[in-house]
Amino acid sequence: MTLPTRDDLIDFVYHEARVIDEGRFDEWLELWGSDSYYWMPLDYQQDNPKNMTSLMYEDAFLRKLRVERLNGLRTFSQKPKSRCSHVLNRPSIEAFDPKAGQFITRTAVHYVETRLDDQFLLAATVHHHFEMVEDELKIKLKRVDLLNCDAAFGNIQLFI
Amino acid sequence: MTMKYKDNPQAVADLVRPAEVHRDLYIDDEVFALEMKHLFASTWVYVGHESQVPNAGDYFATDVAAQPILLARHTDGEVYVLHNRCPHKGTKIVIDRTGNTGKFFRCPYHAWSFRTNGKLLAIPLKKGYKDTGFEQSEAGQSGLPPVGAVKNYRGFIFVRMNQEGISFEEFFGGSLSSLDNMVDRSPVGKLEVAGPPLRYMHNCNWKMLVDNQTDTCHPMVAHESSAGTAVEIWESIEKDENTKTPMAMEVIAPFMSPYEFFEDMGIRTWPNGHGHTGVHHSIHSDYSAIPGYLEMMVEAYGEERAKAILGENRHNTVYFPNIMIKGPIQQLRVFIPLAANKTLVESYIFRLVDAPDMLLERTAMYNRLINAPTSIVGHDDLEMYERAQEGLHSQELEWVNVQRLYDADEDLDEEAVENGTTERQMRNQFHAWKKFVVASMEAEARDLTDA
Missing domain, CATH: 2.102.10.10 (Rieske [2Fe-2S] iron-sulphur domain)
Incomplete structure (x- = not known):
């Protein structure tokens, strides 16, 4: 079995952010492993995605739905489309355990999203949990903790 | 600035006609100040x-x-x-x-x-x-x-800011049956708030959100991009007899139901601005049974009563002025007015004490899929409200229409059940708005005269 290097993990995180920023969402869907989740908790240090509300907790079906919707003709909140920009701090390796198949990075992110005359900035800490699927690195869990998770937001329409 | 509405109850009363309301109800700062003072202080508001x-x-x-x-x-x-x-x-x-x-x-x-x-x-x-x-x-x-x-x-705390005024029982009347149903769904008749609420800022008037709760002609239009796409994706997936419909599909697909579904579901209104969609069935009717739950309910209430409680599938119940509850999924949304063009929406979910955890899991999923600032359903709703808030600044047209299935003989002070696409509940809200605002303004004018 091919193993990832530490640099592979770091490069992946930068690559993923770029794919989102460039609106290559179909490509983004391919970065995920089986039974994988995109999780954005609502509560500070939330430990369970199911027994309380989250902002997002999305499996492959829901991620695909989001991306297909962005491409749709009657997606009114995306006329005109939103754009986004990620600024990433260098990811740190939080776990690198080939035996257990555990690879985790932590990345501090500043995220800007814009549409029409509005633009907003969010700060987040992002944990990527990876797995190897047929010798390819894939996301198993992406956890996005917003610095101001308890604030009232307007629409957040793309992916942090 | 000259005051157009302050100390002028007649001018305020003229803003609400039987089947249309003036745009100043949504965009005018003076009207907003008056409704905070006279409507929100004289009615029972959820805290x-x-x-x-x-x-x-x-x-x-x-x-x-x-x-x-x-x-x-x-x-x-x-x-x-x-x-x-x-x-x-x-x-x-x-x-x-x-x-x-x-x-x-x-x-x-x-x-x-x-x-x-x-x-x-x-x-x-x-x-x-x-x-x-x-x-x-x-x-x-x-x-x-x-x-x-x-x-x-039953655990829900309401206040009337004014010392004197309508009693709680008279204000809510028969509408309390929706809260009862939500609480009764716990085998021990008890709810607990589960986690913090979603907090979603809307740059629109609070009444746009309240109007929307019983607007059954928008889901298949505004939410085609989310619910319609979900149905398309699900249909394109190869399935066999063992394929289980995911919980997310059960939650989101009913938004694409045809007009007839919503017509048949019915709308009930009660006096003082309260009402609900989903009299006969609703978008919550066809959720999968949660293993073990019915048995717990039968044990607690007896079979007949348990089935009656679970057979009630009311969709959205509006408690005028500013909350909505969903009994079948234990959700409560508060539309907190901040300004004429600014509303904070907080969406809470509740755990049914001593019921299976999977019920809460479904409720949490509903809340984030439909009502989060990150929700693809919520995005399109907010887009509609904010477009309307801007559109209403046109000087050419002054009125917002609520005429669907209007009958000149309708009596909003009587409870009624009608076709599920009627805008009667919206008319009911404006009727109550006018009644409480004008009565409070007139009382204030009398107090001033007496003084």
Whole structure:
């Protein structure tokens, strides 16, 4: 079995952010492993995605739905489309355990999203949990903790 | 600025016609100030749930009628609703949304302290007030003042800001059956708030959100991009007899139901602006049964009663003026008015005490899929509201239409069940809006004359 290097993990995180920023969402869907989740908790240090509300907790079906919707003709909140920009701090390796198949990075992110005359900035800490699927690195869990998770937001329409 | 509506109840009354309402109800700052003072102060407004303050000293802070309010659990076990304002200099006593203050509140500015029922406890260096007439002053007498009236209805805490006014029972009448159904769905008749609420800022008037709760002609249009796409994706996936419909599909697909589905579901209205969609069935009717739940309910209530409770699938119940509940999934949304063009929406979910966890899992999923600032359903709703808030600034057209299935003989002071696409419930809300605002303005005018 091919193993990832530490640099592979770091490069992946930068690559993923770029794919989102460039609106290559179909490509983004391919970065995920089986039974994988995109999780954005609502509560500070939330430990369970199911027994309380989250902002997002999305499996492959829901991620695909989001991306297909962005491409749709009657997606009114995306006329005109939103754009986004990620600024990433260098990811740190939080776990690198080939035996257990555990690879985790932590990345501090500043995220800007814009549409029409509005633009907003969010700060987040992002944990990527990876797995190897047929010798390819894939996301198993992406956890996005917003610095101001308890604030009232307007629409957040793309992916942090 | 000349005042067009203040001290002019007739001008306010003229804003609401039987089947159309003037745009100033949505965009005018003066009307907004009047409705805070006259509507939100004279009706029963939801504050919070008792499970948010389970222990003595627990508090929860929010806004009612654009005023800072505090809900506190006193040592006697009662929940008190107080003005969150130090009688000394005006400082808000608590600034965080929730917490425990111990045996008393202590103002962080000059350390005046108050019992958790609001009574003044102590003032440092009190001798400085000796012989000053302080005892006769507002500050010396008031403590943290209670609101006009409080009602804890099966754990849900409502207030009337005014001392005098309509009773809780008269105001809500038969509409309380929706809250009853939500609570009865717990085998022990008890709910608990589960986690923090979603908080979603809307740059639109609060009434647009309330109108939307019983607007059954928008889901298949505004939500085609989310629900319609979900159905398309699901249909394109290869399935066999073992393929289970995912919970997310059960939640989102019914939004694409045809007009006939919504027509047949029915709408019921009650006097004073309350009403609900989903009389006969609703988008919540066809959820999969949760293993073991029915058995628990039968055990608790007997078969007939348990089936009656679970057979009720009301969709959205509006408690006028500004909350909506979904009994079948234990959700409550509060539309907190901040300005004519600004509304904070908080969406809470509840755990049914002693019921299977999977019910809460589905409710949490519903909340984030439909009502989060990150929700693809919520995105399109907010887009519609904000477009309307901007569109209403056109000087060419003055009225917002609520005429669908209007009958000139309709009596909104009578309970009725009608076709599920009627805008009767919207008319009912505006009828109540006019009734309470105008009555309060007229009472104020009489008081001024008497004085």
